[in-house]
Amino acid sequence: MHWPPVSDLTCRSFLAVVRELLETKASATLFTAVQKWAYDNDQGDFGAFVRQMKKVDPKFYPRLVEALSNGQIDSKLWLIETLKAVLPERRYHVSLLGGWFGILGLMMLWLMPERVRRVWSYDIDPDCESVINVLARWRYDDWAIRPITFDMYEVPLAPPYAPDDERNWIFAISENGPDVIVNTSCEHLGRFPEWYARVPEGRVVALQSNNFFACPEHVNCVASIEDFKQMAPMSTVLYEGRLSLQDYDRFMLVGIR
């Protein structure tokens, strides 16, 4: 098992250690040793993450390994660095659509706390909510992150929220809805224009897609950033770019809808 020297302990290197724990189906003792190593190096949040990861059902390990792959983590770091560069410094309510296992949400809380008030992570797959319920439990006390099982084609992103008052709290992340809407799963949306029409004009939106056409679940890949811009028109583009990964390119657009 590769432990980075403490001087190189970053979010990326830490998550690589966690990925290795899952890949090797490490013993509880090893999980605890990594947890202690994080605490001993004043990385309390990383320690808490390992403590919680130890409680996740191992049947989810293969999918978590995928969510913690270098390509995934680099793409999330790219998004976070970009948001930090383009967003004025204040704390935003953030909605993640297709938020998967909440890794991006947690990374945002770790790496840009000065710009995040709350994160709501929507995913259509109920497994995602159940994993986040374990993984991010220690951030529930301050309501920093919440997972919700919901189809993003149905998620209201501005008032009026839901006809059913019971569910209003789910959507009313703030009085006007989320300040920042993030969707890094655009390649999964066969009806992308229908989803994009739900994003209120004037709202900050951060989108990622890719040209990994070979994956059967990718029903809406784009070949270039130009194609992506055509698919997701914005009144102001704050950032556009391409990240070359091992097997494909990822594209990102951040702007005002």
Ligand SMILES: C[S@@+](CC[C@H](N)C(=O)[O-])C[C@H]1O[C@@H](n2cnc3c(N)ncnc32)[C@H](O)[C@@H]1O
């Ligand atoms: C493989 S994951 C994430 C891939 C993406 N490239 C990323 O890095 O975030 C795609 C997620 O989108 C979710 N998803 C797909 N269609 C959805 C929908 N209509 N509403 C909500 N979540 C959806 C899936 O359940 C899955 O967790």
